[in-house]
Amino acid sequence: MTIDWSWLGDHTDDLTTLTLSHLQAALTAVLLGLVISLPLAVVAHRIRPLRGLLLGLSNVLFTIPSIAVFVLLLPVSGLTRTTTVIGLTIYTLVVLLRNTVEGLDSVPARTKEAAKAMGTRPLRTLLTVELPLALPVIMAGVRIATVMSISLVSVATYIGDGGLGQLFTDGFQRNFPTPVIVGVVLTILLAVVADALLVALQYALTPWRRRRA
């Protein structure tokens, strides 16, 4: 297996387009996943009986094979980016929901108590005390969901999308390894860079967790 460097040189524009498309699908899914799981997590955290139900449901969704999800979505949204994003979002939910609930659980009772006793109302306590303190656990979920989504985008090749995943089918059909290797390297690179940026973001958002201020 050798790399055909001239192929690489001829396709830089395509590769850039595919990489950006890949990233866009993954990030949209994670953002949507956050928007959906935040309110659900707050509900699951506050109302005990709903916690098992919501977490169980997200587990069940996670066990559906990814190809099946895309196939099931075809009648709804067809061979579009929307199908890709919905599919990926479903998978992010299991991590994001669970971590957000656990993050909220990890906020010390004493701290919430103090906020209440100072006269902070529940919504403000959630936004200014609970969510910031839950952030490290939530961010751990966001990192897993991001890396997972980046790796999952390729599966959407089956419905004509799939970002860098298209390189795999291309190389496979032509029995030409270069695009496959390039696709794998770029996917890994994308995941590593995205993860590093999230670590930096968390560092910026949680000044109180640094060793020295």
Next chain:
Amino acid sequence: MIQFDAVHKRFPNGTTAVHDLTLEMPEGGVTVLVGSSGCGKTTTLRMINRMVEPTSGTVRVAGRDVTRQDAAELRRSIGYVIQQAGLFPHRTVLDNIATVPLLLGQGRKRARARAAELLETVGLAPDAAKRYPHQLSGGQQQRVGVARALAADPPVLLMDEPFGAVDPVVRTQLQDELLRLQKELSKTIVFVTHDIDEAVRLGDQIAVFRTGGHLVQCAPPAELLARPADDFVADFLGAERGLKLLSLTSLAEIPQTPAETLRADEAVPPAGTGARWRLVTTAAGAPLGWLDADARHHDGPAGDAPLLPVRALRDTDSLLSALNESIASPGGLVARVTADGAVTGVTSRELIHDHAGAAHVAAGPAPAVTAPAVTGPAERAA
């Protein structure tokens, strides 16, 4: 003023936390609630700012029924200090202190300026402002807790075992600071503790609770120590309650006699020419130690002679320290000094003992003859 009127608190699991409590906590005074754990003292405190709602009866702050006020607004008007400070770990010290002013809608700039002032009030260095709570010691965190409670200048301060988690030395410091602050601010303070010594030090009145949420006795510390209402209170106050009472009386009113002193640069006089125990002082009059004039093992200046240690007392020191010193001092004499530390005279062991005895007599009226506690119908049914 805070008034409890026939307040009951029964929790959903059936336990009665507070039983028929009627109690007044006077304006500008420190009321300490004491009792063993599970006696309802913390529940009582928490009913004042509606962290717990009474099952029946009314709690009034400044004449207004607390349950008729918006809970969040009520809480902003009442300072609250919790065990282990309960600071917000994600906010700087300054922003922690500014919490309530910000909730009240003051601008960030003004709230922070006020917070910076309070840092100094509670004895913290200005460079603590930018730190996070976990970077402070337990004692410093507790000071921030007090500053946060004071930030909106509330007339009422609730303190729930605020100094329970710090070591004894720091606790004493924090108690001193609280007493100093209280002298300036005259807040209506309700203070929960299980430490009877803390209660005696801080309280203008002490309310003793028994398991089941019964208030057994509420009295000023001296009266409580001298005249416990029953065996439960007496046991709770401990075997040394006689000595604790002495800790409440200051030395100021006990007379002193002139001291036989020697300056450190004076020669030791011959034996038998005066009192046996002479107090050696510096040129400025500060005591250095006791000299045994009869020992005569020295001919040089008094300052070079072997001296026995002295712990001189100021007028603000307690009768208990005087009693202690009268035992430790070789001649049974307690050296007295001015606030600046210059010797003013001595007081004899006998005189201190006389006053210690008198303190018990003076502490309070004879206990009123009370009828045995009436058992309510509800309790009899249970």
